[in-house]
Amino acid sequence: MDRSNKAAKQMDRTKHVGRVKEKMMVMEIRHMQKSFGNRKVIRDLSLNVEEGQVTAVIGPSGSGKSTLLRCAALLDPMDSGELLYLGQHAAVTNADGKVVYAHRKKMKEIRSSFGLVFQNFNLFPHYSVIRNIIDAPMTVQKKSREEAYWAGRKLLSRMGLSDREDSYPYQLSGGQQQRVSIARALALNPKILFFDEPTSALDPELTGEILEILRDLAAEHRTMVLVTHEIEFAGNVADQMVFMDDGAIVEQGSPNEILNHPKQERIKTFLNSLKRRRKGICY
Amino acid sequence: MEWTMILTKLGEGMLVSIEIFAWTLLLSLPLGLLVAFGRMSGNVFLRGFVKFYISVMRGTPLMLQLMVFYYGPFLLFHVSLPGGYRFIAVLIGFLFNYAAYFAEIDRSGMESIPKGQYEAAAILGYSKAQAFRKIILPQMVRRTLPAVTNEMITLVKDTSLAQVISVSEMFLAASAIAAKEASMLPLFAAGIFYYVFNYLVALSMEWAERKLSYYR
Ligand SMILES: Nc1ncnc2c1ncn2[C@@H]1O[C@H](COP(=O)(O)OP(=O)(O)OP(=O)(O)O)[C@@H](O)[C@H]1O
Ligand SMILES: [Mg+2]
Numbered sequence: 001m002d003r004s005n006k007a008a009k010q011m012d013r014t015k016h017v018g019r020v021k022e023k024m025m026v027m028e029i030r031h032m033q034k035s036f037g038n039r040k041v042i043r044d045l046s047l048n049v050e051e052g053q054v055t056a057v058i059g060p061s062g063s064g065k066s067t068l069l070r071c072a073a074l075l076d077p078m079d080s081g082e083l084l085y086l087g088q089h090a091a092v093t094n095a096d097g098k099v100v101y102a103h104r105k106k107m108k109e110i111r112s113s114f115g116l117v118f119q120n121f122n123l124f125p126h127y128s129v130i131r132n133i134i135d136a137p138m139t140v141q142k143k144s145r146e147e148a149y150w151a152g153r154k155l156l157s158r159m160g161l162s163d164r165e166d167s168y169p170y171q172l173s174g175g176q177q178q179r180v181s182i183a184r185a186l187a188l189n190p191k192i193l194f195f196d197e198p199t200s201a202l203d204p205e206l207t208g209e210i211l212e213i214l215r216d217l218a219a220e221h222r223t224m225v226l227v228t229h230e231i232e233f234a235g236n237v238a239d240q241m242v243f244m245d246d247g248a249i250v251e252q253g254s255p256n257e258i259l260n261h262p263k264q265e266r267i268k269t270f271l272n273s274l275k276r277r278r279k280g281i282c283y
Numbered sequence: 284m285e286w287t288m289i290l291t292k293l294g295e296g297m298l299v300s301i302e303i304f305a306w307t308l309l310l311s312l313p314l315g316l317l318v319a320f321g322r323m324s325g326n327v328f329l330r331g332f333v334k335f336y337i338s339v340m341r342g343t344p345l346m347l348q349l350m351v352f353y354y355g356p357f358l359l360f361h362v363s364l365p366g367g368y369r370f371i372a373v374l375i376g377f378l379f380n381y382a383a384y385f386a387e388i389d390r391s392g393m394e395s396i397p398k399g400q401y402e403a404a405a406i407l408g409y410s411k412a413q414a415f416r417k418i419i420l421p422q423m424v425r426r427t428l429p430a431v432t433n434e435m436i437t438l439v440k441d442t443s444l445a446q447v448i449s450v451s452e453m454f455l456a457a458s459a460i461a462a463k464e465a466s467m468l469p470l471f472a473a474g475i476f477y478y479v480f481n482y483l484v485a486l487s488m489e490w491a492e493r494k495l496s497y498y499r
Contacts (some may be wrong), residue, residue, distance in 0.1 A: 110407075140413070
């Protein structure tokens with residue numbers, strides 16, 4: 001009796017776990033379109049991101065990678081399509097073809113589910129390093145100063161910046177500033193983190209320290225979307241890779257499929273041009 | 284006139300000048316911010332109206348504006364206002380005039396803040412008001428401080444314009460005594476007053492700038 005009960009419970013639990021594990025979509029983009037003036041920048045793009053998955057987005061300059069992230073992060077309005085976070089609609093296109101965004105209260109909740117790390121950090125220059133990290137948890141999430149502070153200290157030590165708590169952004173190197181901005185994003189504990197070329201503004205010798213942190217975050221199965229030109233690195237950490245060109249996803253698959261066995265000629269050309277460029281720089 | 288009498292008259296004028304300065308500064312800084320918001324509003328009518336208001340305030344002499352605010356109610360609407368209105372008219376004139384200048388300073392200050400600051404705040408979930416108060420305003424204050432200092436120094440000297448509607452501020456008091464006593468001394472004293480006043484303004488604003496220059 002006791003045992004069967006236990007077994008039943010066990011079964012229940014596995015069923016429960018099974019349900020949760022069943023590809024929970026953190027973000028869904030359906031048929032997104034976006035133009036700047038007459039210029040179509042995103043063309044009917046759909047993309048799903050599962051919980052715990054690292055998605056790398058690669059593609060030539062001007063292909064719309066940043067625009068995709070900016071629309072997903074609600075910084076730019078999209079022209080049509082659907083956007084969902086954790087199964088909740090942030091935006092839908094109604095019968096008239098107009099995009100309708102969620103109402104304020106819902107939107108606030110949806111906004112809290114994602115974070116974005118910018119290429120050029122965008123730290124708050126008038127706040128110290130620790131204040132940059134804890135101000136949003138205090139202001140937005142209404143955490144107490146103590147709670148926010150201790151969480152912030154933990155993040156700082158993880159970023160290797162324990163001794164820079166009271167520095168101001170201008171006193172830090174680019175790599176250190178980017179680490180602070182990653183800590184700032186993590187402090188709000190978002191369900192999904194977007195990175196838009198987080199190493200592009202850095203000197204080559206500083207990119208390593210950021211990539212190491214990204215590798216760390218990937219290893220703990222944080223859900224991330226990473227736009228990057230660091231193809232090799234992306235291949236190593238990503239679960240799925242997306243190749244974008246001219247506003248559309250040209251091919252999507254495992255890094256191995258995209259990098260080593262691409263079906264599309266465009267990807268081969270792109271990868272070759274990258275290799276050539278890298279050689280040009282190295283030798 | 285006796286010395287004590289002269290000094291009392293000058294002292295009273297001085298107080299009036301300081302009062303005009305303090306009230307104008309205190310009220311026109313926040314009003315200027317509101318006007319700046321109106322100037323940048325998405326509402327075409329509001330924006331157009333505010334733009335017109337600013338251009339009138341900046342395009343006509345303050346002296347004329349003071350006269351309009353003082354004589355206007357009677358000449359236009361035949362409303363006669365109590366004697367105390369003289370000083371109120373001065374304050375209204377200075378307030379609307381200086382708010383227009385501060386609005387333009389605030390606007391250029393806000394527009395000089397990189398877009399990334401607004402975007403970072405939005406991503407972190409700050410409401411528009413929170414983002415303005417915590418992220419934009421502090422940076423804006425620092426950037427606009429030199430321009431605000433300039434306006435303050437002009438304001439100190441502009442207080443002498445209140446004499447056009449016979450408000451007995453420092454300058455009117457001094458010139459009245461100078462005429463009566465046939466002496467340059469009162470005018471000289473007024474000059475020293477304006478100079479010292481502005482010296483203190485410049486000194487305190489320098490201090491404020493230093494205080495705010497802890498970041499780049
Ligand atoms: N605010 C804007 N106004 C007008 N055009 C824009 C704007 N933002 C982007 N574009 C255009 O949209 C296209 C896609 O730009 P986007 O920045 O998304 O490309 P990207 O893939 O991120 O490129 P990169 O690798 O160089 O960062 C480009 O042609 C760009 O010129
Ligand atoms: Mg980009």
